[in-house]
Amino acid sequence: MLPATAAHAAPAAPSAAQTTVAPDLDALTQVLRSTTAAGAPGAMARFTGPDGVQTRVEGVRDRTTGAAMDPRARFRIGSVTKTFSSVVLLQLVDEGRIQLDTPVNSYLPGLLPDDRITVRHLLTHRSGLADYTNAMFEKTVPGFEAVRNKVFTYRELVGLSLAEPRTTEPGVEYKYSNTNFVVVGMLIEKATGKPVAKAYERRIFKPLGLRNTSYVHPDTAIKGLHANGYLHPDEEGGPLVDSTEQTVSWAQSAGAVISNAADLSTFMSALVSGKLLRPGTLDAMLTMTPTDATNTRFYGLGLRRYDLSCGTQVYGHTGTVQGFYTYSFTTRDGSRALTAMANTSNRGQANTALGGTLEAAFCGKPTPAKATAKAAARGFALAPAEADLPERG
Numbered sequence: 001m002l003p004a005t006a007a008h009a010a011p012a013a014p015s016a017a018q019t020t021v022a023p024d025l026d027a028l029t030q031v032l033r034s035t036t037a038a039g040a041p042g043a044m045a046r047f048t049g050p051d052g053v054q055t056r057v058e059g060v061r062d063r064t065t066g067a068a069m070d071p072r073a074r075f076r077i078g079s080v081t082k083t084f085s086s087v088v089l090l091q092l093v094d095e096g097r098i099q100l101d102t103p104v105n106s107y108l109p110g111l112l113p114d115d116r117i118t119v120r121h122l123l124t125h126r127s128g129l130a131d132y133t134n135a136m137f138e139k140t141v142p143g144f145e146a147v148r149n150k151v152f153t154y155r156e157l158v159g160l161s162l163a164e165p166r167t168t169e170p171g172v173e174y175k176y177s178n179t180n181f182v183v184v185g186m187l188i189e190k191a192t193g194k195p196v197a198k199a200y201e202r203r204i205f206k207p208l209g210l211r212n213t214s215y216v217h218p219d220t221a222i223k224g225l226h227a228n229g230y231l232h233p234d235e236e237g238g239p240l241v242d243s244t245e246q247t248v249s250w251a252q253s254a255g256a257v258i259s260n261a262a263d264l265s266t267f268m269s270a271l272v273s274g275k276l277l278r279p280g281t282l283d284a285m286l287t288m289t290p291t292d293a294t295n296t297r298f299y300g301l302g303l304r305r306y307d308l309s310c311g312t313q314v315y316g317h318t319g320t321v322q323g324f325y326t327y328s329f330t331t332r333d334g335s336r337a338l339t340a341m342a343n344t345s346n347r348g349q350a351n352t353a354l355g356g357t358l359e360a361a362f363c364g365k366p367t368p369a370k371a372t373a374k375a376a377a378r379g380f381a382l383a384p385a386e387a388d389l390p391e392r393g
């Protein structure tokens with residue numbers, strides 16, 4: 001059962017261009033191989049489209065046993081959690097319990113030092129609240145070891161952010177910050193009177209039947225068939241750290257959900273096809289502003305849009321948590337979806353390589369002449385150096 005307030009909107013009609021492109025499975029395999037060559041023990045991609053499900057794997061999910069990567073494996077999704085948190089928050093907007101342009105302080109009196117910061121500023125990363133994780137993980141492995149078994153309250157995390165100067169005036173600039181989605185978690189708990197885990201379960205996991213998805217904070221294990229995560233140390237050539245078990249308390253509603261590829265794609269497709277939000281709030285979520293100068297990457301409300309070289313636009317989120325890189329994206333009509341994961345992190349080259357799964361899956365067989373002409377017509381710079389840089393989360 002969907003919550004009483006969930007609306008079923010008709011999905012947007014797929015464009016002819018979107019339905020005729022088949023994924024390039026050889027290219028997908030090549031991308032996964034380059035991801036493992038760049039230092040990921042394993043990598044996987046799972047594509048859903050009109051012809052059903054196609055999966056590709058490379059490498060291992062467990063370096064000790066040598067078990068192969070498995071497309072069904074569970075893993076830590078990092079910031080893809082932000083899309084789940086946004087959906088819950090926006091359902092509360094649909095129910096009239098929270099308003100997007102109301103100051104956060106009217107729901108959580110005195111929490112923030114600036115009454116001008118609104119709920120929408122949090123969801124669009126325009127609050128100016130510093131990201132406390134930059135200092136926390138300045139030294140990657142020591143930073144991780146210091147928090148892997150810790151349990152933080154939301155207020156402690158907000159306190160870490162407020163000890164630093166704010167980065168922008170409210171609303172002025174996009175500055176990605178985990179703090180925003182920590183405050184979103186607080187708003188959800190304030191409005192529902194229950195832990196965020198209950199809200200995710202009742203409003204998303206159960207209605208969509210996501211049996212491989214959970215929020216177990218502060219438990220440290222990933223139950224069932226899962227991939228182990230391996231963190232690269234800052235020192236080149238140093239041993240990988242098995243980072244599978246941790247509380248993820250440093251992220252909570254900004255990054256602590258566990259899921260698998262099938263569930264993430266189901267979630268993203270359901271979201272864009274109107275199964276979780278009323279049309280007005282979904283429109284608000286899909287209203288995007290650029291996150292960089294390439295004009296190919298955008299952020300809405302807890303949701304990214306990437307404009308690919310073939311002109312196809314995909315919606316979803318990226319995730320980085322120690323030991324795991326994730327991409328989960330779908331076309332606007334929800335008919336095609338890709339979730340890709342590599343079981344490593346702090347390895348930019350591996351993350352960039354994994355991002356290539358999007359082009360292989362959604363743009364299909366490379367036809368350079370056509371792609372070049374199309375991209376030029378749309379004013380895209382082809383593969384600018386900047387566009388190759390992986391984003392945080």
Ligand code: REY
Pocket residue numbers: 078079080133137138139140141143178231251254255318319320321322323324345346347392393
């Ligand atoms: C935190 C550091 C990444 C990860 C982060 N993740 O903010 C959130 C997100 C949930 O947006 C770590 N990097 C790594 C370092 C760099 O420690 N010194 O790569 O595992 O997804």
